[in-house]
Amino acid sequence: MNKMQVKKIKSLVAAKRIGKLREEIARLRNLYHVENAPNVTDEVYDSLTRELKELLKKHPEFIDKNAPENRVAGKPLDKFVKVKHKTRMLSLNDAFSYEELYDWEKRIQKLVPSQKLNYFCEVKFDGLAASLTYENGIFVRGATRGDGFVGEDITQNLKTIKSIPLTLQSPFPSFVEVRGEALVSKKMLAKLNRVNEKEGKPLFANTRNVAAGSLRQLDPKLVAERQLNFVAYDMLGDSLALRTHSDKHKALGELGFEVEKLEAKCKNLSDVIAFIQKFEKVRPNFPYGTDGIVISVDDLRLQEILGAVGKAPRFMVAFKYPAERATTIVLDVKVNVGRTGALTPLAIFKPTPVAGSTVSKATLHNMDQIERLDLRIGDTVVIEKAGDVIPKVVEVLTKMRTGKEKKFKMPVACPVCGTSVEKKGAKALLSVAYYCVNPKCPAKNERYIEHFVSVFDIYELGPKILRRFKDEGLITDAADIFTLTKEDIAPLERFGEKSAENIIKEIEIKKKIPLAKFLWGLGILHVGEETARDLALHFGTLEKLISSTQLDLNEIDNIENIGGAVTKSLHDFFKDKNNLNFINKLRQNGVVVEKAQKKKAGKLTGLTFVLTGTLSQMSREIAKEKIIALGGKIAGSVSKNTAYVVAGVDPGSKLKTAENLGVKILNEKEFLDILIST
Numbered sequence: 001m002n003k004m005q006v007k008k009i010k011s012l013v014a015a016k017r018i019g020k021l022r023e024e025i026a027r028l029r030n031l032y033h034v035e036n037a038p039n040v041t042d043e044v045y046d047s048l049t050r051e052l053k054e055l056l057k058k059h060p061e062f063i064d065k066n067a068p069e070n071r072v073a074g075k076p077l078d079k080f081v082k083v084k085h086k087t088r089m090l091s092l093n094d095a096f097s098y099e100e101l102y103d104w105e106k107r108i109q110k111l112v113p114s115q116k117l118n119y120f121c122e123v124k125f126d127g128l129a130a131s132l133t134y135e136n137g138i139f140v141r142g143a144t145r146g147d148g149f150v151g152e153d154i155t156q157n158l159k160t161i162k163s164i165p166l167t168l169q170s171p172f173p174s175f176v177e178v179r180g181e182a183l184v185s186k187k188m189l190a191k192l193n194r195v196n197e198k199e200g201k202p203l204f205a206n207t208r209n210v211a212a213g214s215l216r217q218l219d220p221k222l223v224a225e226r227q228l229n230f231v232a233y234d235m236l237g238d239s240l241a242l243r244t245h246s247d248k249h250k251a252l253g254e255l256g257f258e259v260e261k262l263e264a265k266c267k268n269l270s271d272v273i274a275f276i277q278k279f280e281k282v283r284p285n286f287p288y289g290t291d292g293i294v295i296s297v298d299d300l301r302l303q304e305i306l307g308a309v310g311k312a313p314r315f316m317v318a319f320k321y322p323a324e325r326a327t328t329i330v331l332d333v334k335v336n337v338g339r340t341g342a343l344t345p346l347a348i349f350k351p352t353p354v355a356g357s358t359v360s361k362a363t364l365h366n367m368d369q370i371e372r373l374d375l376r377i378g379d380t381v382v383i384e385k386a387g388d389v390i391p392k393v394v395e396v397l398t399k400m401r402t403g404k405e406k407k408f409k410m411p412v413a414c415p416v417c418g419t420s421v422e423k424k425g426a427k428a429l430l431s432v433a434y435y436c437v438n439p440k441c442p443a444k445n446e447r448y449i450e451h452f453v454s455v456f457d458i459y460e461l462g463p464k465i466l467r468r469f470k471d472e473g474l475i476t477d478a479a480d481i482f483t484l485t486k487e488d489i490a491p492l493e494r495f496g497e498k499s500a501e502n503i504i505k506e507i508e509i510k511k512k513i514p515l516a517k518f519l520w521g522l523g524i525l526h527v528g529e530e531t532a533r534d535l536a537l538h539f540g541t542l543e544k545l546i547s548s549t550q551l552d553l554n555e556i557d558n559i560e561n562i563g564g565a566v567t568k569s570l571h572d573f574f575k576d577k578n579n580l581n582f583i584n585k586l587r588q589n590g591v592v593v594e595k596a597q598k599k600k601a602g603k604l605t606g607l608t609f610v611l612t613g614t615l616s617q618m619s620r621e622i623a624k625e626k627i628i629a630l631g632g633k634i635a636g637s638v639s640k641n642t643a644y645v646v647a648g649v650d651p652g653s654k655l656k657t658a659e660n661l662g663v664k665i666l667n668e669k670e671f672l673d674i675l676i677s678t
């Protein structure tokens with residue numbers, strides 16, 4: 001035998017042994033993680049893994065990135081790192097009826113009047129959105145959606161999901177981002193809940209909660225136990241030569257992803273509705289939780305033109321299956337005190353399963369609602385819930401009354417601080433709201449702290465823990481959280497060293513906060529998440545915003561999307577010394593508000609456009625939106641300051657004026673070229 005032959009035989013023997021080792025390691029891992037039945041000591045497992053590693057070192061030709069030994073990344077992490085998404089991860093607008101689908105079509109058809117709209121339908125999974133980045137075909141990073149702009153790096157956890165390829169099938173683009181849903185099967189949910197029930201632990205409400213809870217585990221081994229799956233539904237990249245959304249699904253399958261087979265190309269909404277009805281029949285037996293059908297305009301060029309408004313694209317909509325109903329008994333009506341001091345009645349039910357989760361309470365909104373329903377404590381009621389929508393009481397079954405039911409009365413004193421309650425709003429105006437007028441009411445303060453902390457994404461600090469800290473006198477306001485120490489928390493019952501350490505670590509990491517989030521957290525009237533972002537982008541720093549609210553209200557008024565009510569409430573908020581003191585205290589306690597990147601200048605910055613005539617590819621509204629998004633301005637009439645006049649079909653007198661003034665005139669094709677070119 002020559003050297004080559006010996007080498008070949010050695011390699012064959014090694015291949016066999018590697019195969020066996022892989023099989024056995026996978027079996028033991030499954031026993032350990034999934035069946036919870038470790039019938040082998042750690043030493044045995046470790047020794048087999050060691051042998052495999054040694055063999056692979058000698059025979060690198062058998063290294064397989066997709067093999068089981070590469071699936072579980074051993075060590076638990078001590079925190080998740082933030083990842084900025086290259087492209088914002090949006091959410092979807094809902095349609096709850098066929099009528100709403102037709103309204104959606106009408107709205108978008110108006111924006112692209114002469115275009116034939118073809119649709120693509122796919123299942124809407126009830127899991128957790130994830131984004132996977134592949135560079136040169138290798139899975140390099142996986143992230144959660146987070147707030148759509150910034151998510152958390154959960155690469156290690158995602159690697160435990162078998163349907164996520166660690167390397168792509170060729171040919172693959174040099175860079176691609178794949179988006180999809182991480183899922184847990186209905187069977188796994190039932191299994192976990194059987195265990196939780198036995199152990200007296202709280203049950204998971206739905207498959208989404210299990211998926212989310214699993215991927216937020218710092219230890220990938222725990223994630224592996226849950227046997228998650230991943231279905232891909234979108235891909236992004238610069239050099240993808242794809243024309244339609246359905247092409248994307250096909251390409252995803254070819255790259256090695258699992259793509260749901262139940263999908264359909266539809267020529268019109270009647271076909272879409274037929275698909276919705278077809279899936280509705282198989283939905284109860286579908287292995288994964290689903291809450292509707294996602295409908296997209298199939299043509300990617302039209303998707304680009306239609307773009308997004310706020311958080312959702314215009315070219316996609318989620319059809320949600322109708323609400324499910326169930327009956328239950330009202331055990332009690334409690335009263336919650338909100339951030340503004342408003343008293344809200346809350347019905348407490350005998351826990352009942354509806355639409356994939358267990359419902360045990362629902363808001364009754366106000367006294368009017370209780371009177372309208374004629375709801376009494378002890379009543380049997382019909383409740384309704386659609387997907388992830390908040391449950392509500394739709395009807396009281398008065399025939400079920402025994403005579404023992406009790407009417408609910410709004411308390412005359414705040415249930416939390418005892419201060420007398422005031423009515424605001426007249427009956428004539430339909431709604432009467434009850435408020436606790438004590439500005440120092442602990443409930444208001446508590447809700448405020450909860451909101452503020454949630455904006456910092458300090459996951460360890462849920463409402464229960466915050467209340468505990470407050471009761472123990474550790475915090476009086478949200479700023480106190482940032483000076484907590486391990487020694488403060490560890491002695492508390494049910495905490496201990498380890499959990500105290502985790503909490504402190506998490507707080508330390510989250511002390512830096514982007515300006516937009518900080519503004520949202522402050523809870524300024526009318527300043528929600530989107531408005532806070534607009535303000536942050538415009539002003540860049542908190543100082544500039546504060547001084548503008550006191551000096552130059554015009555500047556705020558002139559920001560796009562911001563109205564007078566916001567301006568006034570910003571002015572009032574930053575005039576109040578208490579609020580400024582609170583901000584100072586936060587800073588002294590180590591909170592760092594990060595500057596926002598001011599909007600970058602676009603390629604049309606400094607150029608003014610005038611539109612005349614009808615465009616065939618898009619409505620005027622969309623054309624304006626695109627110009628503004630690229631930094632350009634729109635004017636109603638032509639002057640020597642006009643950079644371009646865009647002339648569609650049947651242009652008006654503006655075209656003549658442009659010719660007279662020597663302003664450059666663009667036809668529709670030239671205009672589109674300018675929009676598309678980079």
Ligand code: IVH
Pocket residue numbers: 089090091092122123124125126127128129130145180181233234294312313316318
């Ligand atoms: S398309 C614009 N397709 O639904 C973002 N989303 O309500 C929509 N989802 O965050 C992406 N199944 O987590 C799309 N087949 C599907 C989906 C799907 C589930 C989730 C996704 C998204 C959420 C929006």
